[in-house]
Amino acid sequence: MAMALESEVQTILSRIESQRDEMLYQLVLWAAINSGTSNLAGLSQLGNLVLDQLRAVSDDVQAVPVVPQLFVDEHGDLKERIIGDVLLGFRRVGAPRQAILSIHLDTVYPANSPFQLVKQEGNILHGPGVADAKGGLVVLLWALKAFEDYVEATGNTKLGWKVILNSDEEIGSPASREVFSNHSDGVDFGLLFEPCLPNGSLVGQRKGSGNFEIVVRGQAAHAGREFFKGRNAIVAAAQVTQKLHALNGRWHDTTINVAKIDGGGPTNVVPDTAVVRFNVRYPSADIEGALNAAINRIIEETQDGITLIRHGGFFAPPKPMTEAYESLLKTVQANGKTLGIDLAWEPTGGVCDGNRLAALGIPNVDTMGVRGGNIHSPQEYMHCDSLVQRTQLTFLTLITLAERFPQAEAPAPE
Ligand SMILES: [Zn+2]
Known part of the structure; x- marks a missing residue:
């Protein structure tokens, strides 16, 4: 200079x-x-x-x-921010x-x-x-x-x-x-x-990052009178959570963190709604496709009477x-x-x-x-x-x- x-x-x-x-x-x-x-x-x-x-x-x-x-609010509904x-x-x-x-x-x-x-x-x-x-x-x-x-x-x-x-x-x-x-x-x-x-x-x-929500819809029922008519969204959310967590370790340096579950209510009602919120971190863009497919597979394995709806996505590329x-x-x-x-x-x-x-x-x-x-x-x-x-x-x-x-x-x- x-x-x-x-x-x-x-x-x-x-x-x-x-x-x-x-x-x-x-x-x-x-x-x-x-x-x-x-x-x-x-x-x-x-x-x-x-x-x-x-x-x-x-x-x-x-x-x-x-x-x-x-x-996605705590009832699984889309709201504007x-x-x-x-x-x-x-x-x-x-x-x-x-x-x-x-x-x-x-x-x-x-x-x-x-x-x-x-x-x-x-x-x-x-x-x-x-x-x-x-x-x-x-x-x-x-x-x-x-x-x-x-x-x-x-x-x-x-x-x-x-x-x-x-x-x-x-x-x-x-x-x-x-x-x-x-x-x-x-x-x-x-x-x-x-x-x-x-x-x-x-x-x-x-790393790259993605935030996802899975809205779980089941069927409400009286826990005493008609328990078997109900479809429990909390139980389904727990199963989804286990499957998501099990993805940890599948791809190099990639993590899946289930962070929050909303849902449920009075103990005498089979709960009909839950929301599972999770974050993924991954080192390279080529992992996105595999992660995406794995999440979709979990959703497709839905059991009878339960509907899973996926929201969110990858928001920050690596x-x-x-x-x-x-x-x-x-x-x-x-x-x-x-x-x-x-x-x-x-x-x-x-x-x-x-x-x-x-x-x-x-x-x-x-x-x-x-x-x-x-x-x-x-x-x-x-x-x-x-x-x-x-x-x-x-x-x-x-x-x-x-x-x-x-x-x-x-x-x-x-
Ligand atoms: Zn900052």
């Missing part, structure tokens, strides 16, 4: 350092607003504050409504290189969750969503501010970006997945701001290691080194919108967010120092990619 550039970069890195308290203050405010996936009022309140910040660095911002989603808007920000849409920066606004904590309080103890911030993923949201916005300062100072306008902030990631992005695919054309790489692992590592490969992905991880790692951070990456069974972007052909590093832990629990926390660190890391990564895009411009070998 040229001397003048280098001093500009140093100036911006120090500026990020000096913004620590401002970033922390913003995070405390945002984490105190409950934005559970179903809390539309909270999501809209948070969204308005975030849009104000996004507007300041974007050429254009939009709040895009999405279609309501169907879900309204999903919050997706927020978009754009800068230099015509630039030769394009990035997507993305993270979710929603958390796993509903409006009535007992976990609402945000409190700081030294370098640790406790609170709902501080790590997953409002810390990352703050990092994304401040890194873009820093990057735009750099663009202004250097005149390097080669990299344009889109920001995608969705409100349904914690339920598998059923509505926003369409927005990702609508904005994937011509995008060279993605950065997502999920929290990194508690030890600071990035995530490499991710995110394998590819050459382009590894190259992007190495770029982030090299920038970590500049900041004195040792960055490694590890595979995980967890999924995120990075799975979706990868399936759309966009290599992406999805754990650019803050360092924290105990996510999805009332003990969620974040290391305050990581706000500055990850903002600097993202800023350096963006300018590296604006200066020299890995591989993209190298002629393909014969």
Whole structure:
């Protein structure tokens, strides 16, 4: 890097350092607003504050409504769920290189969750969503501010970006997945701001995931007078559960977790309805077909008088290691080194919108967010120092990619 550039970069890195308290203050405010996936009022309140910040660095911002989603309620009936808007920000849409920066606004904590309080103890911030993923949201916005300062100072306008902030990631992005695919054309790489692992590592490969519901319908009857006329949905659900559980171990690194059974009622009634809910995790897309067939076979083995109806499906394709992905991880790692951070990456069974972007052909590093832990629990926390660190890391990564895009411009070998 040229001397003048280098001093500009140093100036911006120090500026990020000096913004620590401002970033922390913003995070405390945002984490105190409950934005559970179903809390539309909270999501809209948070969204308005975030849009104000996004507007300041974007050429254009939009709040895009999405279609309501169907879900299976505890009686086995399909109900509609309204999903919050997706927020978009754009800068230099015509630039030769394009990035997507993305993270979710929603958390796993509903409006009535007992976990609402945000409190700081030294370098640790406790609170709902501080790590997953409002810390990352703050990092994304401040890194873009820093990057735009750099663009202004250097005149390097080669990299344009889109920001995608969705409100349904914690339920598998059923509505926003369409927005990702609508904005994937011509995008060279993605950065997502999920929290990194508690030890600071990035995530490499991710498994694929699917959520399914099997609605079991039997026949209600009086347990005393007409027991033998009844068809017991709970017993059938238990049999289905056993068969699903027995699939564990059939395919390499693939798990089937029966998570919940709804159903039943008074003890003097043969129950006529149950819902079996389960999740599958699998390492490669070629297992999907076999899993699918095995689930269908279990449903076809239905006994007399019982009907099984399957809902749900695979919602996050596996995110394998590819050459382009590894190259992007190495770029982030090299920038970590500049900041004195040792960055490694590890595979995980967890999924995120990075799975979706990868399936759309966009290599992406999805754990650019803050360092924290105990996510999805009332003990969620974040290391305050990581706000500055990850903002600097993202800023350096963006300018590296604006200066020299890995591989993209190298002629393909014969
Ligand atoms: Zn998350």
